Amino acid sequence: MKAREYVRKSLEKMIEDIEMLVSHASVYDVSSIDKERPFGTNVAEALNAFLNLAEKMGMETRNFNGYAGDVTIGHGKRMIGMLGHIDVVNVTDGWKTPPFLVVKKNGNLYGRGTSDDKGPLVSCLYAMKYIMENKLLPESHSIRLIIGADEEEEYRCINYYLKKVERLPDLSFIPDANFPLIYAEKGLIDFDINFLNKKQEYYQADVLELQGGNARNIVPSDARCKIAVLGSERECVRNALNKFSELKIRETVDGFELLSEGVSCHAMNPEKGKSAIASLLCGMKESGISFSIQHFLDKYDEVFGRTFDGSLLGCAMHDEITGDLTVNVGTICMNGDIIEIKSNVRYPVSNSYDEIMERMIKPLEKVGFNYKEILAIDPLYIEKSDPIVSSLMEAYREVTGDFENSEMAIGGATYARFLPCAVSFGPLFPWEPELAHEDNECISIDSLEKITEIYIIALKKLIQL
Ligand SMILES: [Zn+2]
The missing domain is CATH 3.40.630.10 (Zn peptidases)
Structure with missing residues (x-):
């Protein structure tokens, strides 16, 4: 038959x-x-x-x-x-x-x-x-x-x-x-990175809450941050924040709530989305206000910023078969002085796990991010x-x-x-x-x-x- x-x-x-x-x-x-x-x-x-x-x-x-x-x-x-x-x-x-x-x-x-x-x-x-x-x-x-x-x-x-x-x-x-x-299929590593934030003696805005994203393999569509500001600083902080159209600002009793909206999509095509976490953190950094998590904001801006190709870390990789390396910061959450990030990197088939460790994870650890591997799958x-x-x-x-x-x-x-x-x-x-x-x-x-x-x-x- x-x-x-x-x-x-x-x-x-x-x-x-x-x-x-x-x-x-x-x-x-x-x-x-x-x-x-x-x-x-x-x-x-x-x-x-x-x-x-x-x-x-x-x-x-x-x-x-x-x-x-x-x-x-x-x-x-x-x-x-x-x-x-x-x-x-x-x-x-x-x-x-x-x-x-x-x-x-x-x-x-x-x-x-x-x-x-x-x-x-x-x-x-x-x-x-x-x-x-x-x-x-x-x-x-x-x-x-x-x-x-x-x-x-x-x-x-x-x-x-x-x-x-x-x-x-x-x-x-x-x-x-x-x-x-x-x-x-690209190689894939799911990992968590934690950052211990050291507060400076002086800051204008005390970050009380910081949260964003839902999953490590999704470009985050929302992120928010609550800050407390002294009455005397209020006007100045409000003016600085208002310059950033990416951030929505809500007045609270003791300060502000900052909200950012992105466009969510799967982390394998981050160029199709827009990260709300990147908008929030970079907006805060670029505002010129000094925050209690300034140490973290500086480091985040140094290694990720608004990029998703590893270029700031010096590990942008590309091959003809599978294209560019992509890295996604999927979630962020502040717990006391520790800022926790769930992330995911996808690298071209011509590259190896060892190269990612050497060129991406080591530089992250060097600036103070604590790395914990969750899952690694070879290309x-x-x-x-x-x-x-x-x-x-x-x-x-x-x-x-x-x-x-x-x-x-x-x-x-x-x-x-x-x-x-x-x-x-x-x-x-x-x-x-x-x-x-x-x-x-x-x-x-x-x-x-x-x-x-x-x-x-x-x-x-x-x-x-
Ligand atoms: Zn299935």
């Missing part, structure tokens, strides 16, 4: 399987964690349900203590891999349909996880089933689908799996990002000429007829980082809106068919490599 015909015939059953998986609200739940359920009851049940599906199809399954699972066909040495995840992000009350009940409407399936990543996992499973039923897998090969259960939180799933599993696939594709294909880069890239691009083009969009390099991090020789490949088509993590997440039934067919052809081609 041709792949397209097989997908058509399987479609109803695939939708049923997606409905069943979505009905397990597999959101990380700290209140129901135990030894076999490291991410809570619902995540564990969703993982079991998926493995049961595969087992019923006659595939070999393993559950890695609730952290992750895998599904394998064939026993050959050369192994092709796929990696997706069964956990989902939580929902808000902006849903128009019950989020954990799949609703069919206008050719779409609505429900949390339909596109991220339960639908695509089902596509992978049915692609394997096709290969198995049509006896297309040579004895020399095997195919393994790995299912993580903590992708949306802290990757404890795949990290546990990497420690426990006897071997990894030789080459893999990951159905958890975008089509056509992502062959390069990912598979050459465009690699046969895995060309085979997958062919599979994509054969099914979609789309020759316009080509393979991509991105600043974000996908699940592909965790496996050797892996690229992200779908499930979102270039012409579809990004709905992962949003209210009213859905997958179109037409796309579900196409994705499955692409994965079947992809597996067939990868077997030939």
Whole structure:
């Protein structure tokens, strides 16, 4: 049977399987964690349900203590891999349909996880089933689908799996990002920096509160600061602040509240946004007023200012593949004399972690910022000429007829980082809106068919490599 015909015939059953998986609200739940359920009851049940599906199809399954699972066909040495995840992000009350009940409407399936990543996992499973039923897998090969259960939180799933599993696939594709294909991803470091502010003897404005931003990987859209000013200084401070149109000023009983508004966007494209934290801190510095956190303002201006390319730190980096280094100050908060910043840097694939430490983190420490690393992920880069890239691009083009969009390099991090020789490949088509993590997440039934067919052809081609 041709792949397209097989997908058509399987479609109803695939939708049923997606409905069943979505009905397990597999959101990380700290209140129901135990030894076999490291991410809570619902995540564990969703993982079991998926493995049961595969087992019923006659595939070999393993559950890695609730952290992750895998599904394998064939026993050959050369192994092709796929990696997706069964956990989902939580929902808000902006849903128009019950989020954990799949609703069919206008050719779409609505429900949390339909596109991220339960639908695509089902596509992978049915692609394997096709290969198995049509006896297309040579004895020399095997195919393994790995299912993580903590992708949306802290990757404890795949990290546990990497420690426990006897071997990894030789080459893999990951159905958890975008089509056509992502062959390069910048390196990424999440870090906190703390600054101990030393108050001078004299200052005009005492900073009582300082706060801004919501997350380290988002350009902050708001920041604010409360200051106390002596009555005699009030007029002078007001005049100085009013010169800065970026700052909104509110009078308070003992001083002012300064507010700044920015434009929020994802930290991988900071040029699309405007940092409210930078506007606030630089506005304060440029006002000429002396603040109780002047020491901090001077240092911030020296190392970050209004830039997001590391240039003030002397670590602006660039390559032809992934472009510029970007650094985002995502949140700021003052606690007593300590000013805490959550930040995130994304560096080109041609640069290394060690270079960032040497050229960015060391200079930060030199001026008094205390560095604490939260997460570091190496860049990912598979050459465009690699046969895995060309085979997958062919599979994509054969099914979609789309020759316009080509393979991509991105600043974000996908699940592909965790496996050797892996690229992200779908499930979102270039012409579809990004709905992962949003209210009213859905997958179109037409796309579900196409994705499955692409994965079947992809597996067939990868077997030939
Ligand atoms: Zn995902």
